[in-house]
Amino acid sequence: MVSRHRVVVFYLFAYAISWIPGFTYAILNAQGPFATPLVPVLLLLATSYGPTLAAVLTLALLRELDETSRFRRHLVTWRAGLGWYGLALLLPAALWAAGALFSTGALGGGVAFVPAAAAAFPALLLANAGEEIGWRGCARCRRAWCSVPSGQGSISRSMSPSWDDSSFWSPCSWACL
Amino acid sequence: MFLGLSVIMAWIFLHTGQGVLPMLLFHSSFDTISFVLPLDPGAHGSQAFAVIMGVIVAVGAVVLWRAGLDLGRPRSVAPVPTLSLPGAAS
Numbered sequence: 001m002v003s004r005h006r007v008v009v010f011y012l013f014a015y016a017i018s019w020i021p022g023f024t025y026a027i028l029n030a031q032g033p034f035a036t037p038l039v040p041v042l043l044l045l046a047t048s049y050g051p052t053l054a055a056v057l058t059l060a061l062l063r064e065l066d067e068t069s070r071f072r073r074h075l076v077t078w079r080a081g082l083g084w085y086g087l088a089l090l091l092p093a094a095l096w097a098a099g100a101l102f103s104t105g106a107l108g109g110g111v112a113f114v115p116a117a118a119a120a121f122p123a124l125l126l127a128n129a130g131e132e133i134g135w136r137g138c139a140r141c142r143r144a145w146c147s148v149p150s151g152q153g154s155i156s157r158s159m160s161p162s163w164d165d166s167s168f169w170s171p172c173s174w175a176c177l
Numbered sequence: 178m179f180l181g182l183s184v185i186m187a188w189i190f191l192h193t194g195q196g197v198l199p200m201l202l203f204h205s206s207f208d209t210i211s212f213v214l215p216l217d218p219g220a221h222g223s224q225a226f227a228v229i230m231g232v233i234v235a236v237g238a239v240v241l242w243r244a245g246l247d248l249g250r251p252r253s254v255a256p257v258p259t260l261s262l263p264g265a266a267s
Contacts, residue, residue, distance in 0.1 A: 077196030088189050088199040092182075092207035095236055099229030100214045110217050110225030117212035124205040132201045136190065 002061040010058045010138060018050025048127040051134020058138065074137040178230040181237030182207070188240050188248045 002009050025043040034040050059068050100111040186203055193199040216222035240248070 074195060074197050077194040078198045080193035080196065080199060084189060084193045085199060085202060088193070088203040089206050091185065092203055093210040095233050096207065096210040096214060096229055099232040100225060102232070103225035103228040107221060107224050107228070110221035111214050112217055114213055114215060117215075118209060120212055121205060121209045124208045125201060128204045128208065129201055132197050132204055136197050136200050
């Protein structure tokens with residue numbers, strides 16, 4: 001059953017695991033300030049690592065060596081040109097900054113400047129690792145998400161780089177951004 | 178905006194051996210810049226967000242246009258096995 005509905009199982013796990021601490025954070029946050037700053041940090045980390053836990057759970061239930069090794073390969077693959085790493089690091093900042101600068105120039109405001117917030121980068125790396133390991137690492141086991149029979153027209157099918165990578169076009173993949 | 182980001186991220190992902198690390202850097206960089214240059218609440222912030230969204234979608238469209246629907250996915254070519262038949266002259 002898990003093997004046939006692996007995508008559904010993965011997403012159910014991912015959202016269930018992420019939403020429980022997420023809603024807990026929202027409820028506690030609405031009630032007032034936290035007793036210790038550790039509580040919101042732990043809750044938000046637990047929220048971020050939901051997809052990773054879901055991937056591990058799904059793979060444990062599947063017990064398919066092929067899937068497990070592919071998941072591991074996604075994690076340890078790091079050999080790429082430095083230029084690509086530079087692009088991955090700088091392009092999002094450049095796009096946002098370009099839009100912000102254009103907006104400030106053309107519209108006369110709308111964006112503030114908080115340079116000290118750059119110090120949050122290491123913490124964001126740690127938090128986002130939970131999402132990326134889950135969503136990207138488990139790309140294959142959720143490939144069926146956008147899979148449609150060959151020949152049928154579908155935006156997701158026609159735009160997907162391949163069957164294996166079609167998950168990048170799923171709304172859930174966008175949501176992790 | 179998410180579609181534009183998805184195109185750009187998939188393009189980078191496919192050209193970096195499908196590793197998680199470049200995606201982690203991309204994701205964290207995007208989050209960090211949104212804290213460094215936060216949008217003001219109100220109408221000006223909404224307009225700024227629309228402009229940023231437009232920039233991202235435009236770049237995503239350019240990537241799609243330049244790289245094609247497969248996003249320039251590097252093709253892995255399997256080596257052709259060489260057959261050595263018994264008795265064949267080499």
